[in-house]
Amino acid sequence: MSKPHVRMRITNFGPIAKGTVDIRPLTLLIGGNSSGKSYTARLYYLVAKALREEELFYGFPLQSIRASSSYQSEKIDSEAIGDWHNYLASDSFQSYVSEVLQDIRQDVIERIKQGLLEYFACETASALIRRAAKKKTANITFETSQGESIITLKVWHRQSDPKVELFLPDLDTMYRLLKDSDLMWLKRRYDRLRGRDEETSLLERLLAHELARLVWSRWLDSVGFPAEVHYLPAGRSGLLEGWQTLASLAVGIVGRRAGVLPIELPKIPGVSRDFLMTFLSEILSPSIGRASHVENCMNNVASILEKKLLYGTIQLDNVERSVPMIVYQEEGLSLPLQGVSSMIAEVAPLVLWVRTVLRPGSQLIIDEPEAHLHPWGQRVVVNAFARLVRCGVRVLCPTHSSIVLHQASNHILLGRLSEQVREKYGYDKLDYLSADEVSVALFARKSYSGPVCVEAVEVDNEFGIDESEFVRIAEEIGEESWNLTRELGQTE
16 A cells, blocks of 8 residues: 655646646656746745744754654553543643644645745736636645645735635544654653643643644655655755855854854745755754664665765865865866766765765655766766655655656566576666656647646556656657658658
């Protein structure tokens, strides 16, 4: 049985007339230029980010949610858990939790509304409606794989404020998503707070925030939204090459953490700004460690890229430097990112994010992963994506590359073969995908200037991914070559 995933239904948004996109562990968006692939990726990013924004949780760090899993291996006192669950289910306490959840819900709605303007660089949301649409309304629905609505967005022509609805299940349903390890962790949090002789009412409100945060997170897990989301935009190499000109941002972040200096971000488009902020706050000065098995898994993926593609390593050089520099190292040679090939510069951000930022449950969105890469390099990158899926990371790629599609298809076929056969062809036992882990959406126009309709591309374990779209274009080129050769023969 496949894991739960989010489905996007889109009508009259950007260039898209209508269509559906399933977001699975590996999601590939294919189609012509300006057909809405990046629009879709950006829309998914802003919604997924808004749902997990750390500020939603009233100062409680998101990593605390991960901490609850540390009690998985401990013996659970079922009787104590039962009593504790009954306490949490009391009417007075549930009223606190419901209040917090509604506050979070409203905050998410406002973040999505603002994100439509910020991430699409428009003054009003109505600019996002497809121009040729007869009904001047854009509708987007995020739903579960079972078809239940999670979030709906509606944008009207000449109305600046879109309508956003977020559908929460009832509190009892959300409670049932909690694990015993969550309750054990929450009880220990309660005991520590009670030990400070806090007033009962204050203690319960603090606990309600903790519980609301936990049930919110578990609900998002249950419907298939990622624990965190990262976007590597097109032009990412240029952003990193010039990041030192924005070194003042790093100073600002350090000051903000120390409670000394505020930070004002320059007017950089949403995804590019987030990309730089992640680089500055999580790569240059990481504050959250990863478990050793996660570290090993991610380092193995980074090694695939460095050994098979870069023939060197990507490092941060901060020795005797006020501002760290990204360098490429190969057999004693050390070059700044500005001095390397476009291929190395393009892959460097992916290596840094894999090695430092990503963890199981993360969503990586990478625009045009094939940029500046020879077909062989594209194959290696897809190999790394398959390994990321095995590590529990989800990957979404708008792409124009037939090589990316074909290599992903090969990884599905590898999943049907033994480990010995995989090794025969130079792959590891973990270098595979299954058909239910892969989704491919085709953004297609019926005519040159016609509307875009999004169609699901067939994916199965027997044949992999249907590559008809790229085969059609290859056949057109081949037929044209044959005709041109025939014309030349007639003139000679």
